[in-house]
Amino acid sequence: MDRTAEPDDHAGAKETLLQEDWLRDARTDPAGSLRAAISNAMVGLKKAYYGRGPVKAKTYINDNIIFCVLQGGLTRNEETLLAVGEEALIRQFRLRFQEAMSEPTTKAVEELTGRNVLAYNSQIVFHPDHSFEIFVLDGPPEEARGGTDR
Numbered sequence: 001m002d003r004t005a006e007p008d009d010h011a012g013a014k015e016t017l018l019q020e021d022w023l024r025d026a027r028t029d030p031a032g033s034l035r036a037a038i039s040n041a042m043v044g045l046k047k048a049y050y051g052r053g054p055v056k057a058k059t060y061i062n063d064n065i066i067f068c069v070l071q072g073g074l075t076r077n078e079e080t081l082l083a084v085g086e087e088a089l090i091r092q093f094r095l096r097f098q099e100a101m102s103e104p105t106t107k108a109v110e111e112l113t114g115r116n117v118l119a120y121n122s123q124i125v126f127h128p129d130h131s132f133e134i135f136v137l138d139g140p141p142e143e144a145r146g147g148t149d150r
Contacts, residue, residue: 114142
């Protein structure tokens with residue numbers, strides 16, 4: 001059963017990112033923590049919309065800044081393009097994709113943290129294969145949402 005929302009269905013996309021099973025094959029933060037929930041949503045984004053997800057995810061929270069580090073997860077076609085030196089093309093596609101998925105991604109983080117996302121940025125490097133999701137919130141995550149597990 002395919003539970004992935006259509007890309008233009010932002011409400012459905014947010015729900016897809018908040019599903020609990022994305023971390024099944026990835027190493028990450030302890031289950032039940034806010035950091036793990038955010039890592040889960042970011043891994044879900046990659047798995048649901050790229051078709052392949054990171055093998056490791058770790059989220060850091062410092063006051064109102066969330067920094068999620070994802071390791072691995074390049075698609076087969078991206079690996080092929082990387083082998084012929086097309087880093088700029090892969091980066092351009094990934095950054096455009098981030099723009100397209102910005103609303104459901106930030107809404108998922110807002111729901112998890114109880115805060116508004118003021119700014120969101122994504123970046124990728126290739127040697128080693130890491131991507132980064134960075135969020136600036138309007139304040140530290142709410143304590144009731146697990147904000148003490150930083």
